[in-house]
Amino acid sequence: MQIFKSFLFILVFSIAVLGIYNLLKHFVLKKIKVSKWIILVIGIIVFLIPPIPGLPISEGTFSIIKSTIFVFLFLWWIDLITGNMDNYKSKKKQQVKIKPKAKPNRVKNMNKSDKSSSKK
Known part of the structure; x- marks a missing residue:
C-alpha cells in the first residue's frame, strides 16, 4: 500500500509540475x-x-x-535550446493568400464585342 501511495504521489506531482510549467511558459x-x-x-x-x-x-x-525548481529550470532550458519559446505567435498566424481582383467590366466588354462581331 505504501508503494501505491508513493507512486500516486509521484504521478500527481509530475502532472501538477508540468501543468504549472506550461502555464508559466505561456504567460511568464x-x-x-x-x-x-x-x-x-x-x-x-x-x-x-x-x-x-x-x-x-x-x-x-x-x-x-x-526538485520542482530544478524541473522548471531544466524544462525552460530545453525550450530555450530547441527554440520553442518564441514560436507560439508565428505558428498561429495564417499565411495571407493574394487573390486577384474581380474585373466585372471585362466580362461586359467581352459580351459587347461578341455581339458586334456577330452583327458584321
Missing part, C-alpha cells in the same frame, strides 16, 4: 529574455544544493521544492 517565461546558459547553471546549482541545517522546513518538503 516567454517574456523573460535570459541566456540559456544562465538557466542551465542556476539549474545545476539548485540540483547540487544540500538541505540547509537549521531551517524549519523538513527534508521531504525541501526536496520537493528543490
Whole structure:
C-alpha cells in the first residue's frame, strides 16, 4: 500500500509540475529574455544544493521544492535550446493568400464585342 501511495504521489506531482510549467511558459517565461546558459547553471546549482541545517522546513518538503525548481529550470532550458519559446505567435498566424481582383467590366466588354462581331 505504501508503494501505491508513493507512486500516486509521484504521478500527481509530475502532472501538477508540468501543468504549472506550461502555464508559466505561456504567460511568464516567454517574456523573460535570459541566456540559456544562465538557466542551465542556476539549474545545476539548485540540483547540487544540500538541505540547509537549521531551517524549519523538513527534508521531504525541501526536496520537493528543490526538485520542482530544478524541473522548471531544466524544462525552460530545453525550450530555450530547441527554440520553442518564441514560436507560439508565428505558428498561429495564417499565411495571407493574394487573390486577384474581380474585373466585372471585362466580362461586359467581352459580351459587347461578341455581339458586334456577330452583327458584321
